[in-house]
Structure formats: C-alpha cells, structure tokens
Amino acid sequence: GGSENMIYSISGGFDNQQSYIINNDFSRYQGRVNLEGNLSKSIKIGTNIGMSYVDNNALNTQRIYRNAVLRAPNTPIMDEQGKYVWRYGSNPQGVNEDTNPVAWANTGANNRIDTRVLGNIYADIKFAPWVTWHTDFGVDWIDGKAYSREVDKISTREGMAVSTTNNNRRWVISNELRINKVLNYKHAFNATLGQSFESSVEGINSVVGEGFQSDDILSINAATTKKVTNSLDQKWALVSYFGRLNYQFNNR
Numbered sequence: 001g002g003s004e005n006m007i008y009s010i011s012g013g014f015d016n017q018q019s020y021i022i023n024n025d026f027s028r029y030q031g032r033v034n035l036e037g038n039l040s041k042s043i044k045i046g047t048n049i050g051m052s053y054v055d056n057n058a059l060n061t062q063r064i065y066r067n068a069v070l071r072a073p074n075t076p077i078m079d080e081q082g083k084y085v086w087r088y089g090s091n092p093q094g095v096n097e098d099t100n101p102v103a104w105a106n107t108g109a110n111n112r113i114d115t116r117v118l119g120n121i122y123a124d125i126k127f128a129p130w131v132t133w134h135t136d137f138g139v140d141w142i143d144g145k146a147y148s149r150e151v152d153k154i155s156t157r158e159g160m161a162v163s164t165t166n167n168n169r170r171w172v173i174s175n176e177l178r179i180n181k182v183l184n185y186k187h188a189f190n191a192t193l194g195q196s197f198e199s200s201v202e203g204i205n206s207v208v209g210e211g212f213q214s215d216d217i218l219s220i221n222a223a224t225t226k227k228v229t230n231s232l233d234q235k236w237a238l239v240s241y242f243g244r245l246n247y248q249f250n251n252r
Contacts, residue, residue, distance in 0.1 A: 006035070006037035006038075007037070010034075011032045012031040012032070013029075014028070015027065021060075021061055021064050021065075021105055022106065024058040024059075024061050024064070024105065025057050025058060026056050027055045028054045029052065030050070030051065030053070031050070031051050033048070033049045034047070041126075043123065043124070045124075046121070047121045048120055049119030050119060051118075052114075052116050054114045056114075057110075057111040059111060059146075063104060067104060071100065077103070084100050086155075087100075087154060098153050098154060103153075108215075111146070111147060112146040112147075114143070114145075116140075116141065120136055120172075121137050121138075122134065130180050133175070133177055133178075134175070134176045135174070137172070140170045140171075141167075141168070142166075143165075143166075144164075144165065144166045145163075145165050146164045147163050149218055151215040152215055158211045159212040160208070161209045161210075161212070161218065162208050163207050166202075166204045166205075168200065169200065169202075170200040170201075171198070174194065176193070176194040177191075178192055186250045187248075187249060188249075189245070189246070190244075190246040190248075191243070194241070195239075195241050195242075196241075197237070198239075199235070200236055200237075202232070202235075203234075204231070204232040205228070205232075206230035206231075208220075208228075209221075209226045210223055212224075
C-alpha cells in the first residue's frame, strides 16, 4: 500500500512441519516490513526489516532413524515392568548401544530456539541535482538457545543435560557521496566517495549437568555435577574507505 509520497509492504508467515517421528516437530514464524517515502523533494528515507522465530524440536530425528535401523526387530520396546529396554535385552545379537528408537522419541528433550532480526534504515539527501548523499545503518542480531536432556539409562546414569546459548550482534554503517555532473555538454564526471564501519560482538556459553534425582527435572542447576564446557566472548570491527572517479569526454 501507500500514497503519493510513501509506499510500504507488510508480510508474515507461519510454518508448522509435523515430523513422521513423534515429538519431533518444526515451527517457524517470520515477518517482514518494507517502507520507503519522500520527506521532501530532496530527502528520501526507507527501511527493510525481517524477523524470524524458529522452534526446532526435531534434532533427534537422525538418531532415531539410525536406531530404528540398527535395532533388532525381535527386541522388546519395554520390559514386564513397563520400563524401556534401551539395549538388546535378551537378544544376544543386538547392538550394544542405547538404540531404542521409541524411548528416544518419548523421553528427554532435544530442541533449539533461534530468533533473528535482519534489517536496515537508509536515507538519500540531494544537495543538488547532481550531488546525493546516501547513508545506511544495518543490523543483524541473532539469539539462539539449545537444550538437550537425556534420561537415566545405561550410557547416562542418573541422566545428563546440556544447555548452550549464543548471541551475535552485528551492525554496519555506511556513507556515500555520489556525484554525477556534465560540464559544457562534453565533460561527464561520475564520482563516489564513501566510508563503511562494521562491528560484531559474539558470545557462546555451554553448560553440562550430570546426575539428576528424577527424569522429570530439567534444570541443570539441580544436577549433582555441573561444569562449563565452552565459553567465548569476542569482538571485532572493520573500517574501510573507498573512492571512484570516472571521466567521459563527448560520450566516448
């Protein structure tokens, strides 16, 4: 929609992909806004912003498929007491791993949530018909959180949980002076002079917890043993300057 001096568009979407495997679904929300308008004959502004939210609960899919192939078909899913049989049970030919695909699908957790904002705001200012100043400010912000929880079984006695968070803040500022001038109908000058600054701040933290009193407990703070396995904080910046000059004589 819009008017004589302003145009805009707004869109959104939702995806919900149900997996063939129980408790392993994928959903995504996304939206976008585009706006451009003339504040006057010499000033134009605009923005493009996209946002997304992804909830991925299907991180166990490949493992479950693999376990379904490896597991012997005559191996029971549960024993007489209603507890999952994680390994080969009474089958001497089974794989000595926790390969019960139904147990993997129904217990614990393994998911990741990601949010992202990607967009920019820009402006064009005409000082003269042949001189334009363009400025642009853009951001790319990413936040992610992954959580994995394995219940009490042979390979993870009393259960285990892993939580990882990451964030990245990146922004770019650029400015350009654009000149397009013809003198005496023969001498054509086209010049660009610009500057760009980009900066990024990134952080990653991972925590592991082992030993839970119950499979229903999800908080790593309640684990008997807790440790940090990864911690990263880094920053960087990049500044650049550029220029260009083209000359044409009598359209040649």
